[in-house]
Amino acid sequence: MHTAHTIMAKIAKLRIHIAPVGYEVDRIILPAKQERADKVWLLVHENKSNDKAVPFITKIIKQLEKLQIETVQESHDRQDLFKIIRAIKNIIEQEKGNEIYVNLASGSKIQAIGTMMACMMFNDDSNIHPFYVEAQHYPGFDTKQPLSTGIKEIVDVPPYSIKIPDQKLISALQIISEHSGKLTKKEMATLAENKEIITINAKEKNHSMARFASLDKNIIQPLEEWGFIVVEKIGRNRWIKITEEGSNAAEFLL
Structure with a gap:
């Protein structure tokens, strides 16, 4: 028999924290404890042999285990803005339906920028809450010790929206990327129709013309407006080529 309590437990949203790991411990642990996090995702550098933060990861996991808070690690290149954004996007997709709290203070400056941009791009369900943690003390830099201890205040940061292309355009960008960033307009038309990115309502004799239109x-026109592609005529064919901006967008949108 399902009681009201068990039904509510099933539909209750989890409180998920996302925190890049740098040289901070308390700025990850104490907000998770204070805000009663159910799970903490730790963003860790993918190259552990070149990561001086590894000892801090171990400390954080041990302390979260004592608090009975689940931890999950998500590897990324912490020096690459687009890969940071993509890592946050991956977590947001996996935690869909839960309340997600993103720590802007626990990693490097580029991680703070990337995590904030991700919050602004992918907050479709209004369930993403970036926050900044003001530290209590700064004892000084020592790679073997945390940069700060204690926390003074947790400040909510409003996630103003950054517009991203709609799903049809993202799917089209993926097609172009999968063809080494270059394919003919004819090839693109066929693939776009097969993947139902475009629809054609025309008689068979007008089908080709309607498909190009x-x-x-x-x-084509929306992707050009975004600056993601250019179209060039070479011989008889028109070639669609991804731009540098389009390649950068593909890094975190796809």
Whole structure:
């Protein structure tokens, strides 16, 4: 028999914390404890042999275990802005339906920028809450000791939205990326129709013309406006080429 309590337990949202790991311990542990986190995702550098933060990861996990808070590690390149954004996006997708709290104070400056950008891009369900932790003491820099101890205040940061392309355009960008960033317009039209990114409502004899028109209006022109592609005529063919900006966007959108 299902009681009201068990039903509520099933539908209750978990409180998820995301924290890049640098040279901080208390700024990760204490907010998780104070805000009663159910799980903490630790963003760790993918190259552990070149990561001076490894001892801090061990300390954080041990302290969270004592608090009976689940920990999960997500590897990324902490020096690459786009890979930082992608790592946050991956976690947000996996924790869909839960309340997600993103720590902007526990890692490097580029991680803080990347995590904040991710919060602004992927907060579709209004369940993402970035916050900044003001430390109590700064004893001085020592790679064997945390940069700070204690916390003075946890400050909520409003996640203003950054617009990203709609899913059809992201799917189209993926097609172009999977073809080494370059394919003919004819190839793109066929693939876009097969993947139902565009729809054609025309008689068979007008099908090809209608397909190109739909591709131009719904895919090509918007991607050009975003600056993600350029179209060049080479011989008889028109080639769609991904731009540097498009390649950068693909790093975290796909």
